[in-house]
Amino acid sequence: MEYVIEMQGITKIFPGIIANDNVDLKVKKGEIHALLGENGAGKSTLMSVLFGLYKPEKGKIIINGEEASIKNPNDANRYGIGMVHQHFKLVHNFTVLENVILGVESVRHGRLLMDEARKKVIELSQKYSLFIEPDALISDISVGMQQRVEILKMLYRENDLLIFDEPTAVLTPQEIDELMKIMKDLVAEGKTIIFITHKLNEIKAVADRVTILRKGKYIDTVDVSMSSKETLSELMVGRKVLLEVEKTMAQPKEVVLEVKHLIVKSKNHNKNKVNDVSFKLHRGEILCIAGIEGNGQTDLVYALTGLEKVSSGQIIYKGEDITHRSIRYRNLKGMAHIPEDRHKHGLVLDYNVAENLILQDYHTNKFQTKGFLKFKKIYDNADELIERYDIRSGSGARSIARSMSGGNQQKAIVARELETHPDVLIAVQPTRGLDVGAIEYIHRILIEQRDKGKAILLVSLELSEVMSVSDRILVIYEGELVGQADPALVSQQELGLYMSGSKREVLE
Amino acid sequence: MKKFILNDNVQKILASLTAILIGFIFGFLILLFAASIKTQATNPIEGFITIITGGMRYNGIKGFGIILRYTTPVLLTGLSVGFAFKTGLFNIGAAGQFVMGGFTAAYIAIKWTFIPLEFLWIVALLGAIVVGGIWGMISGVLKAYRNVNEVISSIMLNYIGMITVSNLVFTIKDRFNPSRSQVPLSRIPTFGLDKVFGLNTVDFGIFIAIAVAILIYIVLEKTSFGYELKACGYNREAARYAGINDKKGIILSMTIAGALSGLGGALVYISSITKVFDQSLVLQREGFDGISVALLGLSNPLGIIFSSFFISMLRNAGSSLSRAGFNDEVIRIMTSTIIYASAFSLLFRDKIHKLFNKKEGK
């Protein structure tokens, strides 16, 4: 009776891959139990089995000492299990309240009892300091807020075991701190949490014990307080990982991209989303735009890549004014873009890996002649990139993107964009959702590209990434550039002051 | 064997066949039920045999010809709907594009006699393609630039097309029967098919339709143009990100879809059989059959060749069903059942998957 949940010998097979191979997981009541493993190790799959989304080929689940049969999420809910998925499952044109009660509506005489539900939602929101506005539309609230809606859904259903699948990948550092606090509060209330993350800091900060998976297999369960970050990452990857980035000094050359007084107007507010932004990007440097999410970095990137119209100002690229040029034109001129939202922009989820890997250059002679696609080339290209970037999936080049693990989807995007050999790479959160091994690899490539004389514009919310990878930092706050810093000299605290708008310097 | 069953395409086909099987079983139950409450002589077994032979037990080889004749237009409207589906659009406007195309073809084949009759039908087909295309393009433009849902605009265009044609029939009216249109002089040749299948059955149109299906398959699956259109359909934002002009994609998709339906109309109204326009205000059945055909064929152009034949077989069976004492509404119920069942095809695929994976385990 020591454990609330015991998963024993779980095996789950997908076409071409054993996602879980005889995995055990034992979770104690009232603990935060972390689940750690490389991209594609089978973490999400294991949790989907527990939540009743997948039926395992083998294995059993024991809840409070009794064998349980969980065939679907409703069963899971009955056992008090709730889950926040890696990619949220909210109805975007419903309000927060409607989403929370969806599926467990209380009705009387066929009418929804909204008032009671609202009261309960507000109560819960206050109790756990979620600061939720019940009547806001999901499409209007930030990702961080959407996640709280997912948490609220579980609380509303009075779940006792809460599964968080990579909750922090989409959050800002501040939101992460708040989430950690919420998680601790929940545990203090007697709930139990399973927490998937790739960030060892977070595990060290909140988790009690951690179970490690590698390539679908159970490796070990250890006490967090007894193990260092280095041992954890070694257990997870199976080799030593460099947690610090090694790089030499940048040698910036000529300017390749220059932005002059760029303004992007907002449709709804009279405040500009990007306000009078000017900067220069040189070949051979990694310039980072740091800032708290929602301060205009997304719109700045959209403007640079052509996804959004510029209201005024200029973008000069290789000496040419491209302010009003098409997206395709910019791509062809050597601009690449790792987008922030991999499902919205980065991938056609219903295309397979090979088809996704040619999304930027299907129209070049490399992959087509006279309008006909060269399938042999396309699949050879995919096989090569899969090998080089270690993109793991069930059926190789023919796996549908939708079936891949989140981190491997990201690797596919990164591979595709780097393979266009861009002169300027605009990378927004390039390592979001990647495991430490993959992050190490991507960082190394970014620096390699820099040393080859390419220019990289990195937009990241991750302060540690900002500090370790970039050569120069610009801080954006409410659509304006408010500070410039040298990562070697500035402290995280000081950056934080700029980012929150408490400090500001006039840029030339 | 297992590998064969788990192949994606094989599974899709199995799922469609399952849907058809369910439709047949349900149809048979309806027959039994009808027989049990009807007073006049009925024979459910007879009726069922009629259905599964597509009615050909009564009209034999000629029946086969008639089935092919029905197949021609629904193959094209099916392609029209299926093509739009593949590119993320729901073209419910096939009926309007069909009738506009058909009228244009008839008009050209009657009026443009300055062109030699041997070629006139070809010109008429091209005219139908253009006008059907324009009819589809309107929905595409509205969607791309004004974000008007194509379902709504194309339903409205169905009625606009129907009324327009009804009001234009007088321009090609028949001298002896002014409420109807004339029979065109230049029609699609039969190339001897009438010798094989009998008069008023199939003509060269069926070959055109099949060739177009293969062409559409190639465009969708093998060309970079098809790659673009499908990308727009699956994820418009990602397509835009990749530098694809999404607005152009939507407009082109709807235009091509409209052109296909328009051609379908032409293949009916200047076919070797003499179908003419009257002023009645009814939407043509072929337009809506196209939706069933596309769904059953899983929007795959090659699948649509088979599903259009199958739907036409049922339609031919329907006209003979009275011999066994049944109304041909049974066929409609069956068709709907099949469509419903194929909408669940994902579920079947999953089941088939499980079934065979389990067998492996033991």
Ligand SMILES: Nc1ncnc2c1ncn2[C@@H]1O[C@H](COP(=O)(O)OP(=O)(O)OP(=O)(O)O)[C@@H](O)[C@H]1O
């Ligand atoms: N529905 C599916 N169909 C086929 N293969 C799948 C499916 N879901 C997952 N897989 C495969 O199973 C493996 C494990 O995936 P899973 O999503 O559990 O990984 P993960 O540990 O959560 O990785 P990440 O950290 O990248 O999210 C992957 O190789 C993936 O391609």
Ligand SMILES: [Mg+2]
């Ligand atoms: Mg995952």
